[in-house]
Amino acid sequence: MLLKTFGWSFAITAIGLALAGVLWGWQGLAIVGILSILEISLSFDNAVINAGILRKMNAFWQKIFLTVGILIAVFGMRLVFPVIIVAVTAKMSPIEAVDLAINDKNQYEHLVTAAHPAIAAFGGIFLLMIFLDFIFEERDIRWLGWLEKPLAKLGKLDTFSIVVALVGLLIAATTVATDVAHGGGDKSATVLLSGVAGLLTYLIVGGISGYFEDKLEEEEDEDEGDEAGAAGDEGDEGAKAATNAQLNGSGGRGSSGASVVGLAGKAAFFLFLYLEVIDASFSFDGVIGAFAITNDIFEMALGLGIGAMYIRSLTVFLVRRGTLDDYVYLEHGAHYAIGALAVILLVxxxxxxNEVITGLVGVVLIAASYWSSVRRNRKEAAAGEDAEAKTEVTSGV
Structure with missing residues (x-):
């Protein structure tokens, strides 16, 4: 199971490190290794969030996530994205931006760093919306009940999460954006525009994905009703056979079958896009932070790409092992980590x-939620044993 899921990651790590050693020597090999670890530490919570979404998809789209998705993550976000940012902000062609990245690395680093306010505002608001929609949702299982219960009541107000996100954006634009880092001056307008763009991206991609997902569920409910009616016409025996087929996941497209097969078609496609945007938002701090280690775009892409591959593999591993079902608070911890990362990006x-602080915040929150899940499982197991013992005593066994 472990080798099957992480096999490609291990292979790419070996090839990538060997390539780094050949091209850039021991120093380049060390830089690529450090960047890989940086990416994994910063994006561990990303894997948990992705797993919660990926488990809704069928096997085909899970493979797309690992293949096409990793190409987008490595070449799109870690290599092409910074070049596009430089091209747009410096008003030059992409070819000129690539030439700058190769031949004038210091200037390239300066231009990417100068674009950080816009990047941070976009990613920060997008991630903040993910956190807010989670924390304001009514759910049966709560990790921090004293906090989540009252917030869920507030979430009953329509568009409340959007209001909170916009208030947060206004606060950022009128405080931290008035005098940005590295002597960038007043970037209030840039931060506002980028933050609104992040909010709109979340609403559009998430809304379309949710629409097709709901539509698919409606179609499945209709098909289930038609099958039940047909089974009733054929008699009790036919109804029993149809019911057994659905329970075993071998027939029909009922709700149980949907959970086994997973989403496909347009619903899965837009969920895939949603996953890629989430990954992009998580990668912003890693791409910017990587400049503290190297300003070589190829070392950066290789190191961060190796780390991204492990995050993808970890996501699939969590789905196949059913980890989120076994440790029910993990998803809570990951969303709290997302909220923290959103605030950090805006700050x-x-x-x-320091990226170490950013990574540690996520790790601590997820570790705490994992430990809470373990304690919950132990309590439930102990309660089950006590109930079983009482039953045996009552029955005289």
């Missing part, structure tokens, strides 16, 4: 925060 518009 870094003006203040520099």
């Amino acid at each position: 870094t518009i003006k203040y520099e925060i």
